[in-house]
Amino acid sequence: MTWLDEFGRLCAVFLAILLGFSFRGAYCELVVSNVGPSLVNAVAGTNVTLAVSFGGATDPAVTWSMGDLPVLTWTIDSPFPPDIDDSRKEVLRIEPTGSLTLVKVPLNYSSVYTVEMTKSGLGKASTTFTLKVFEKIQNVILSAKPDLAIEGTDEFTLQYSMLHGVVEQEKWFFNDKEINNGSHYSVREKSLVILLPNRRDTGEYTVSLANPFSNVTARMHVAVLYGPDEPMLEVQPAQPFYVSGDSLKLSCSAEGSPQPTAEWIFDSQTLNSSTNGVLNLANVQPSQGGVYICKLRNNKTNEQRQKNMTLAIYERPSGNLVCSVLSVNNIDLQYLCQWLGGTPQALLSMPVLNNSGSGAGSFSLTLNASDNLDGKTVTCMAYHPTEQNKCNITARPSISDSSLFPNQDGTIITLTWEVPPTSVVTGFDIQMKGPALQSKNRNGTQTRSSSQSFQTIQQKPGSARNADIFPLDPNLTYRFRIIPKALMTEGAPTKAHRIGPGDGLSGSAIAGIAAGIPCSLLFLLLLGGSIYLCVNWNKNKSRQTRYPVARAVEKTITTQTDSTPHNLLTGGLKSPPDYNRLQQTPSERSVALPSFVPPPPVRVATTV
Incomplete structure (x- = not known):
């Protein structure tokens, strides 16, 4: 209690005494009043006085009650000690004025105190006080129940405890905003209850505790655990499908507190992936296509979620269509x-x-x-x-190849042919050009006819690949061909195959002859040129060997010339000079020649 309170109480007592003496005899009614406020706050362990004043009577009887229980009675100015409850004698003390003093007031003495004064013939008078005993608030601690706040649970409670203190005022705040009772929050004794907590309740909670003698706050950060939420799957690059040999990256993530961990599962096997849920695939093959499962797990709440994605990896068909x-x-x-x-x-x-x-x-x-x-x-x-x-x-009727095979006598031939796979064939017409086949008339005689154009002589089904034709006359020439048919549609005929004595040279022989003619002409030309060169060479050589000529030959020629002149000389041509004579020495020319008897004429041939 401060000195101002003490001064006010003394003034009130003095005023009451003064009024009592002034109006004694004029006003005869017992009056009791509070000296100071009726609400008294006190710190536990200190002394506090509930001061009263009375008037209108002397020596009234005083009774103090704590709540409904009387704890002290006494008559003012009585020589007898007050009657105090034994359990409260160390705390309660009556003042001469009837005021009540509480010595080292304990906390449990907070209560409503009523003083009642009585005087015979004057009735009763009373007044009340409210005493609140406080301790200073110290060591306030916030705690949570349960330990983890999980989204979706029924409730989450924050409560405080303190070492000392009596709380007169309690306020709760969320992120510095005061919390009021409602559908989501409930402020209860020493606690704040969050109903159906969610992730938005994550933040800082503050409790403010106050009494007239202290003011303390305590804070606590609350993280509401949640998730994993719906997984989000992504593939990069984003394509509807991938081709063998591509490289790509799969990622899996979801909101959650704490951040969920991810693992990839393919074909019932867990794949290695990073903590961020990223799976790298390089040089993918079609066997890696299929369903990939991403599992996300909250390691604190053990909540799990999973999501699938299908990866399409294609490979081009081999070869061509x-x-x-x-x-x-x-x-x-x-x-x-x-x-x-x-x-x-x-x-x-x-x-x-x-x-x-x-x-x-x-x-x-x-x-x-x-x-x-x-x-x-x-x-x-x-x-x-x-x-x-x-x-x-x-699809067309067509034949890819055909051949003709005669027998040894040339009286029977076999035609064979091949059909390509894209051919539409329902039958074949076997055609012939030339003399008609031998046939007998009604008289039994054989008849023949001929045709200058191809005539159909046989028809074969589409499955046939050969045909025999007989009888043929080996002394005659025939031509054969095959026409493919698709119902009424005819395809291109095969080449004409020829058989008979008029076959002539084969194509290869004709080609050989055509190729040999230029070679033969060239050979003849070279041969003629060689002969010409040889003749000229021999002629030049013979001319050179005649100078000089041997004497025997000279005499023979001279004799023959003299006896029988060559008929060419009779035509007026001069005989050639005697070169042998021109080469004789003067002595030889002056000596007479011996007599010579010419031999019989000899025919001499000179090679040029």
Whole structure:
């Protein structure tokens, strides 16, 4: 109690005594009043006086009650000590004025105190005080129950405790904003209850405790655990599918507190991934395509969530799209389209023939061969995620190769032929040009006829690949060919095969002759040139050997010339000079020659 309170109380007592003496005898009614405020705050362990004043009577009887329980009675100015409850004698003390003093007031003496004064003949008078005993607030601690705040639980409680102190005023704050009772928060004794906590309740909570003698705050950060939320899956680069050999990155994440950990599972096996939930895939293959599972886990709450994603990894079919058509039983046509391999298999269809049918990797349609299919272009459409392709099929009656084989006598031949797979063939016409085959008339005699154009002599079904023709006359020439047919449509005929004595040279012989003629001419030209050069060379050589000529030869020639002149000289030509004579010495020319008897004429041939 301060000195101002003490001064006020003394003034009140003095005023009451003064008024009592002034109006004694004039006003005869007992009056009791508070000296100071009726609400008294005190610190535990200190002395506090509940001061009163009375008037209108002397020596009234005083009774103090603590709550409804009387604890002290006494008559003012009585020589007898006050009657005090034994358990309270150390605390309660009556003042001469009737005021009540509490010595070292304990905390449990906070109560409503009532003083009642009575005087015989004057009735009763009373007044009340409210005493609040406080301790200074010290060592305030906030705690949580349960230890973790988890989103979605029923409630989460914050409560405080303190070593000392009596709280007169308690306030709670969330992020410095005062909390009021409501549907989400409930302020209870020494606690704050959060109903259905959620992640938005994460933040700093403060409790402010106050009494007239102290003011203390305590803070606590609360993290509401939640998650993992719905996982978010992402693949980079983002594409509808991937091709064998690509590299890509899968990531998995979700909101949560604390941050959830992620793991990837593929084909029932856990894959190594980073703490951020990133899975790197390099040089992917089709076997790595499929469902990838991401599992997220909150390590504090043990809550788990998972999400799947399908990874499409494709591989282009091998090779090229292949289309063909086959004749079946010479009646039906089987169109076939194939593009094998790849992941997935290519989807094949032939919209021209069938709008609804399709196949994977291989697709065939068997239809009745008819005129409307002959020469008709059928397109096979091939769809694969990595590529789209197509090929055209045109079915026509055709023969790829044919040959002719005669027997040893030349009276029978066998024609053979081959049909390509894309040929539409329901039959074959065997045609011949030349003398007709031998036949007998009604009289039994053989007749013959001939044709300058090809005539059909046999018809074969579409399955046939050979035909025998007989009888043939080996002394006559025949030509044969085969015409493929698709019902009423005819294909291109084969080359004409010829047999008979008029066969002539074969094509290879003719080609050899054609190639040999220029070679022969060149050889003759070279031979002629060689002969010419030899003749000229010998002629020049013979001219040189005549100078000089041997004497025997000279005499022989001279004699022969003199006896029988050469007929060429009679034509007025001079005889050639005698070169031998010109070469004789003077002595030889002056000596007479011996007599010479000419031999019989000898015919001499000179080689030039």
